[in-house]
Amino acid sequence: MTKTTHTPVLLQETIEALAVQPGGRYIDCTVGGGGHAAAILKHSSPGGQLLGIDADPDALKKANRKLAPHYSSSILLINDNFVNLQNICIKYDFFPVHGILFDLGLSSLQLSDRERGFSFQQDSPLDMRFSPDQDITAADIVNTFTENRLASILATFGEESYSKQIARNIIRERPVTSTRQLAGIVEQTIGNRRGKIHPATKTFQALRIAVNQELKNLQSALKQAVDILGFEGRLVVISYHSLEDRIVKQFMRQEAKDCVCPPEAPKCICDHKASLRLASRKVITPSPAEIYYNPRSRSAKLRVAERVSNQSEYFDATEEYSLPDDFDTRGWRKPALLKKLKVTFSAS
């Protein structure tokens, strides 16, 4: 059955982690159904500004409808991949900001959409792309990649211990065109040895990550996000599996250090300066009540860090970059109170 709503995960915790304030400007890099975005707009009113990004044009249409009651605030919704975060911010002159949110993965709406092929609960073509503009679908991967490459994807992105056996059987059954066919191959290969978890869960996760280059894009976008944050701006990331969470945890810890030399180095030669401070050392997870009402939230992990200055000068970016000629600037302004860090990226 197609779901018509997506329940935002760790909603109150996200608003607190972002330290949303009236008049603040925020970026929601995964605007989805607009649940977190609506709460950000509510708490940043009056005068809040939101730039929402999503790779999926359908998600953006839904977000547009959901956010319509907030149109007295400034909202800009952009259909793009967050791997282009920096360029988007330069194009729309939207930096520095008070907070950036990544709520990773896919929404309940996408999961239950028959056309998208994200789920084995219904039979659909093997697509799994967040955006129809992407070239490679899951069907392309299962039907054209070599056995070794397929096994490596299942092992690396699904942490699937039976990757070789599954890859071998996929190759044997080619062409594999539908979600149910693929789930059936995995089930026949490894049986039902994972208790409540469907045996094909890891295979589907691996293919989705590979199709959308999720880990690579996340690594790149996190780096870009730090440069876009103003002084004391918050970076908040909600992840749903250990591969994503490991990237976020390592990135934040690394960026919170003044030296990243190997421990055996006799003296510091790295010149690294902390750009973040861990705003909460502990990972934030949903309460039992949230998991009860929204079981999809059970694997969520929220991490938050705050931008610190490693630079002595502040700098007004408005003089350096100009808005595109066709950009509607009504209601768009640079926030007066946001201390700006020297912007470290250059306009492309």
Ligand SMILES: C[S@@+](CC[C@H](N)C(=O)[O-])C[C@H]1O[C@@H](n2cnc3c(N)ncnc32)[C@H](O)[C@@H]1O
């Ligand atoms: C978990 S949902 C977000 C739900 C949203 N926070 C809400 O409250 O409705 C994740 C969204 O991120 C989008 N997404 C995932 N990776 C993306 C990327 N690299 N660039 C842009 N959007 C992405 C998906 O299309 C999906 O709509």
